Each structure stands twice: as structure tokens, then as C-alpha cells.
Amino acid sequence: MVDLAVCDRCGLCLPLCPPAAIHLALSDLLVDRQTCTGCRKCVAPCPVGALAMVDA
Numbered sequence: 469m470v471d472l473a474v475c476d477r478c479g480l481c482l483p484l485c486p487p488a489a490i491h492l493a494l495s496d497l498l499v500d501r502q503t504c505t506g507c508r509k510c511v512a513p514c515p516v517g518a519l520a521m522v523d524a
Contacts (some may be wrong), residue, residue, distance in 0.1 A: 469499070469519070469520050469521070469522045470496075470497045470498070470499055470518055470519060471517075471518045471519075471520070472496060472497070472518075474516050474517060474518040475497050475516065475518035475519075476515075476516055476518075477492060477495070477497055478515065478516075479492055480513055480514065480515065481497075481510035481513065481514055481519060484509045484510045484513060485504075485507075485509065485510055486505065486507060486509065487503050487504065487505050488503070489501075489503035489504040489505070490510060497518075506521060508521055
């Protein structure tokens with residue numbers, strides 16, 4: 469899940485996602501839930517805490 473109210477669209481999470489499930493599109497950061505493996509490699513490095521794992 470991406471909290472768009474907090475996300476500053478820095479893009480630091482993009483290269484951290486092994487299956488490339490995170491995309492920066494115009495003004496939104498999108499996570500493709502079908503591609504996401506739930507590895508959580510993007511969560512801790514987020515400098516503003518905008519990423520979190522949620523149950524589907």
C-alpha cells in the first residue's frame with residue numbers, strides 16, 4: 469500500500485523491488501499487486517514511511 473498523502477515520489481523504492489512491481493506514473497506511485505511478491509524490501513528504506521504491506 470502506498471500512502472499518497474505522505475509519499476514524496478522520490479523513487480528510492482523503484483530499484484529495490486526485485487519483480488519491478490512499483491511504478492512512478494505522473495503524480496502517483498503505483499504498486500502492481502499481481503506482480504508484488506511481498507518481499508518488503510521497499511518498506512524500510514522509504515524515507516517518509518509511505519509504504520506498507522497489507523493483506524489482499
